[in-house]
Amino acid sequence: EVQLVESGGGLVQPGGSLRLSCAASGFSISSYDMNWVRQAPGKGLEWVSYMSGLTGSTWYADSVKGRFTISRDNAKNSLYLQMNSLRDEDTAVFYCARGHFSVWGQGTTVTVSS
């Protein structure tokens, strides 16, 4: 069964860091483009970051560029999102999604608050 499971969310103070993980099963992430999408409480969806399965090239939303870094570990079949310099407005549920969003994880909650 194709599945994505996110983890690593939690409560962090403004200015802090957090690393999210997305464990894939049923397929190899090295063969697919992968994404992070977030949803602030009561708000809509916001695309955050993308990594090409073929080339490893990456793209970011302007709101996170320079603060967030997407990466993957093919051996662990996992995708990551390193989040630094976190702000209150980064509070959201973070989802990983495969390709053009055909498969989604259940999400992990990040709360940035003092």
Add this chain to the structure above:
Amino acid sequence: DVVMTQSPLSLPVTLGQPASISCRSGQSLVHSNGNTYLIWFYQRPGQSPRRLIYQVSNRDSGVPDRFSGSGSGTDFTLKISRVEAEDVGVYYCMQATHWPWTFGQGTKVEIK
């Protein structure tokens, strides 16, 4: 950035009746490779989004055929031919043609 504008933002519908959601983009979504990367999603409260339609009009596996997508260029539509109770939720369009990729604001569908 490409702004995606959905309308209406709230859509009260009658069971068994049709429903339609519009999504307009700030620029053409035709990619240099000729494809148009306009995607529709559905999300129930407390659940992850689910893709319904990709590349304007291709229905995902398992999506009921009462859902259909159409449009071209900058003007797109999601139609539900006969609304069922399980269709209640929020629908989003998204463009994956131009970086950064962007979502519409979402349309909340509820039963009258």
